[in-house]
Amino acid sequence: MIENFEKDYEVCNCHKVKLNEIIDAISIKKIETLRELQEVTGAGTHCRHCVFEEADLGKVKKKIYCKDIFNEVKYG
Ligand code: FES
Numbered sequence: 001m002i003e004n005f006e007k008d009y010e011v012c013n014c015h016k017v018k019l020n021e022i023i024d025a026i027s028i029k030k031i032e033t034l035r036e037l038q039e040v041t042g043a044g045t046h047c048r049h050c051v052f053e054e055a056d057l058g059k060v061k062k063k064i065y066c067k068d069i070f071n072e073v074k075y076g
Pocket of ligand 1: 011012013014015043044045046047048049050051
């Protein structure tokens with residue numbers, strides 16, 4: 001899924017966190033949990049709509065979520 005997005009795609013609009021920042025945090029900083037990913041990058045720590053689909057209460061739904069990126073980078 002993540003290969004369908006540009007590396008500078010903004011996953012978290014509140015904190016302007018881009019896809020490549022999230023991927024780097026998971027792979028380089030060895031993030032082990034979704035919560036840790038949020039703490040390190042700031043993604044998903046405001047409105048939380050970008051964390052996972054069920055938490056997306058926005059009018060315009062996100063195209064990709066932190067949880068999906070985490071699972072894909074971590075577990076393939
Ligand atoms: S879009 Fe990520 S916390 Fe609001």
